[in-house]
Amino acid sequence: MASTANKGSRAPGRTALSGKTKQTIATPDGGRVGLAITELSHLGKINLRGGDDILPAVKKHTGCSNLPENNRTVQIGERTLIWLAPDEFLVLCEAGEEAGLHSQLMLDLGKVHAAVTNVTDALCALSLRGQALRKVLAKGCALDLHPSVFTAGMCAQTILSHAAVTLVAVSDDQFTLICRTSFAAYVHDWLMDAGLEYGVSFKG
Amino acid sequence: MLLITCPHCGPREESEFSCGGEAHIARPLAENNLTDAEFADYLFLRDNPKGMFLERWRHAAGCRRWFNMARDTVTHEIVEIYPMGNTPKSKAGKAAHADSWRRDTAAEAAAKPASKSRSKQGG
Structure with missing residues (x-):
């Protein structure tokens, strides 16, 4: 594992999309950028499985007082708890903190029936912002993404143009998209293409 | 395309599921x-009814x-969606469960842990 708990000594390292060109393709009329894609490089991700008895340990390290309900997220500061399934959650934490958080959760869960897995490098997180965000995603996703339905704080695991993704609505015009590292290049290329008509930019 | 209501995630399109x-x-x-x-009734034979x-489905x-x-x-x-380990509660679902040819098989009788299932098999 490349990451360590010590943020200061952490080597920058490659990411799933570090080979992709940073570019901005604005619309010809008016030069708008409807979708801005940013890779959340090295964002810590920990898969957590367990029943209600994992709450004390989760509360200690994320600050959330309740586990998220179905299709919901709980965000406290830099840490986000994403509901994935009954008894399964994804914890997002600061880049470089994941190994430390992983071992702390393991310690605090003790004999609780639970599984903690560091999936930081298995998944790639993208931040998507912009007015055209939901229109672009709707091209490849059957989920109802209307702002009145898929509201801020909701999440969904679904399929975006054949690729399995987790969508997290941070706000009306900002999503976090999490996909497998091996699908990241494809998802990036698809988003750049689908967003072309609205203007699109990618910053590594 | 079916719109299937996952008991955990809500309504989703069929392509997200595997049957x-x-x-x-x-x-x-x-x-x-x-x-x-x-x-072989248990291992190989599967029903393919018209109706x-x-x-079993999985929200893959x-x-x-x-x-x-x-x-x-x-x-x-889609008449009913119900958890694993349960039997259907709707009238049509109950009827389909009760009418299945599988209910009368020796394989199903042998799947019941009660001792009477052993005596039923006869040989």
Whole structure:
């Protein structure tokens, strides 16, 4: 594992999309950028499985007082708890903190029936912002993404143009998209293409 | 395309799911007492009805959890979605469960842990 708990000594390292060109393709009329894609490089991700008895340990390290309900997220500061399934959650934490958080959760869960897995490098997180965000995603996703339905704080695991993704609505015009590292290049290329008509930019 | 209501995630399109085929096929516990033909009922034979069918489905691209579904294979109407380990509660689902040829097989009788199931098999 490349990451360590010590943020200061952490080597920058490659990411799933570090080979992709940073570019901005604005619309010809008016030069708008409807979708801005940013890779959340090295964002810590920990898969957590367990029943209600994992709450004390989760509360200690994320600050959330309740586990998220179905299709919901709980965000406290830099840490986000994403509901994935009954008894399964994804914890997002600061880049470089994941190994430390992983071992702390393991310690605090003790004999609780639970599984903690560091999936930081298995998944790639993208931040998507912009007015055209939901229109672009709707091209490849059957989920109802209307702002009145898929509201801020909701999440969904679904399929975006054949690729399995987790969508997290941070706000009306900002999503976090999490996909497998091996699908990241494809998802990036698809988003750049689908967003072309609205203007699109990618910053590594 | 079906719109399937996942018991955990809510309504999602069919392509997110995978179908696991016929539901309520219990594994015989005392398989050594069954003939090969009787064991084949459990292992190989699957129902393919025109009408109400009880199936297992998995929300493969979502929460990855299994559930049961009572679906009409003619109209594609989804009559009921119910948890694994349960039997259907709707009238049509109950009827489909009770009427299945599988209920009368020696393999299913041998899947019940009660001692009477052993005496039923006869030989």
